[in-house]
Amino acid sequence: MSKSIPGVLTLVEPEGDPAPVVLDSPHSGTTYPPDFGYAVPFEAIRSGWDAYIDELFASAPAHGATLLTAEFPRTYIDANRALADLDAGMLEGPWPDPFEASAKTALGKGLIWRLVGDSVQVYDRKLGVAEVQARIDRYWRPYNETLTGILDRAHRRFGGVWHLDCHSMPSVWPAGNPGGGEPVTSDFILGDRDGTTCSREFRELVREALTGMGYAVAVNDRFKGVEIVRREGRPAENRHSLQIEITRTRYMSERTFEKTDGFSILASDLDRLVAIVCDWSRQQVG
Numbered sequence: 001m002s003k004s005i006p007g008v009l010t011l012v013e014p015e016g017d018p019a020p021v022v023l024d025s026p027h028s029g030t031t032y033p034p035d036f037g038y039a040v041p042f043e044a045i046r047s048g049w050d051a052y053i054d055e056l057f058a059s060a061p062a063h064g065a066t067l068l069t070a071e072f073p074r075t076y077i078d079a080n081r082a083l084a085d086l087d088a089g090m091l092e093g094p095w096p097d098p099f100e101a102s103a104k105t106a107l108g109k110g111l112i113w114r115l116v117g118d119s120v121q122v123y124d125r126k127l128g129v130a131e132v133q134a135r136i137d138r139y140w141r142p143y144n145e146t147l148t149g150i151l152d153r154a155h156r157r158f159g160g161v162w163h164l165d166c167h168s169m170p171s172v173w174p175a176g177n178p179g180g181g182e183p184v185t186s187d188f189i190l191g192d193r194d195g196t197t198c199s200r201e202f203r204e205l206v207r208e209a210l211t212g213m214g215y216a217v218a219v220n221d222r223f224k225g226v227e228i229v230r231r232e233g234r235p236a237e238n239r240h241s242l243q244i245e246i247t248r249t250r251y252m253s254e255r256t257f258e259k260t261d262g263f264s265i266l267a268s269d270l271d272r273l274v275a276i277v278c279d280w281s282r283q284q285v286g
């Protein structure tokens with residue numbers, strides 16, 4: 001069953017026997033809100049897109065997982081940032097709530113992105129305070145409150161929940177990271193914020209499954225996990241969140257955004273991965 005808020009999110013409930021597994025894709029949205037008002041070519045604004053991650057994991061509910069995907073682009077408002085991670089210098093007026101810019105805001109990629117790529121300014125104007133508040137209320141809150149709600153629900157029902165926060169990454173390290181401009185050599189990077197957002201067993205289950213399929217898998221290599229896994233992952237409560245990053249060139253052209261022959265192979269491997277995680281999670285709570 002699918003519940004959606006058009007342009008905001010799609011929630012697909014498990015088919016058949018539910019497993020205590022939740023997947024979310026906060027950056028694969030392609031519905032550009034009419035009031036975005038960016039001042040760069042569309043090709044530039046699209047560069048933040050975790051292209052096709054929603055499609056790559058689309059079969060997850062067939063194994064019993066719940067799948068939440070964002071429909072809005074991360075460059076409009078980034079669902080994987082804290083509300084306080086705001087660049088007040090982008091605003092026309094004073095921000096009424098507390099804010100505390102993180103390193104992401106310093107790189108131009110906080111809650112509201114100032115830059116795309118390494119240095120292209122998204123806007124040629126200041127943003128209204130009410131405009132940013134509306135992005136939070138219409139997009140960020142529904143997405144994140146839905147995610148927290150389905151994790152809470154699974155945790156109540158099963159006594160544990162295992163969550164994959166799903167992303168794609170460029171094939172070259174972005175500026176601002178050590179090795180910026182150098183090629184990413186892994187197919188996947190798993191991030192649990194240095195062992196704090198999920199159990200080691202869960203992370204190793206995912207790592208070993210992917211390694212067994214022939215992929216090069218790194219753990220906590222620069223992409224260690226951001227706000228969603230930080231907020232939701234509480235392994236001491238048997239509530240586990242793991243970020244999974246997939247290198248885009250394994251399934252698409254970064255230049256044209258077209259899928260490559262690797263797409264269907266990867267999709268079928270991810271289908272197997274979700275089946276493994278769902279089977280294992282049922283044993284953990286059975």
Ligand SMILES: [Zn+2]
Pocket residue numbers: 026027050166167168
């Ligand atoms: Zn992402």
